[in-house]
Amino acid sequence: MEKKQLQILIEELIRFRDARDWQQFHNSKDLALALSIEASEVSELFLWKKSEEVDPDKLKHELADVLSYCLLIANNHDIDLETALLEKIAINEKKYPIDKAKGNAKKYTDF
Template identity: 40%
Template sequence: MDTSLEHLSQSVRMFCDDRDWAQFHNPKDLAIGMATEASELLELFRFQDSEQMNKMLEDGETREKIGDELADQLYFLLRFADLYGFDLAEELNRKIGKNAMKYPVDVSRGSNRKV
């Protein structure tokens, strides 16, 4: 199975084209979709301690719910990038470069503090 970003983007594009959904996919609504799906993932973990979260990740039914929310987020991200010309691999590499400068290893290793 081809799981490249390009192949996944094509799958999302075909799914949306078959349903004539481009008319609903402006930048604002796609961004809202990303935020909504991220909130739905967060809701699954609300008020859970580390032990409970580990159990959730081991439970097949709950793991599937988590996977659904991750897939929903990826769907909106791929759709936004495809419609508005963002190369996600290029954007990620560019951002990692920025973060490498912002969080040098000698200062950031083992620390989650913002600089």
């Protein structure tokens, strides 16, 4: 069976982490805090700017940080993110049927 792309990325992150003896710092609570901080750094790139003014290299690196922490948290809890994302899309398709949600920014509870 061929490895999933996300699993390959997780293995590369773990290789990087373990070579530096950082596993001791990578409990899920601290990874979740780091994820939140990195997500805030993504937001900060857009603060007081138009979307097209954001530095694409900085955005690329901040998004990579966010993804890295997501992958590590998922790994800690044996969550297959590819499957989880597909499940979440299916859930959202039921919550946001096209006939009610198309072109509408309301939350599903407000339809």
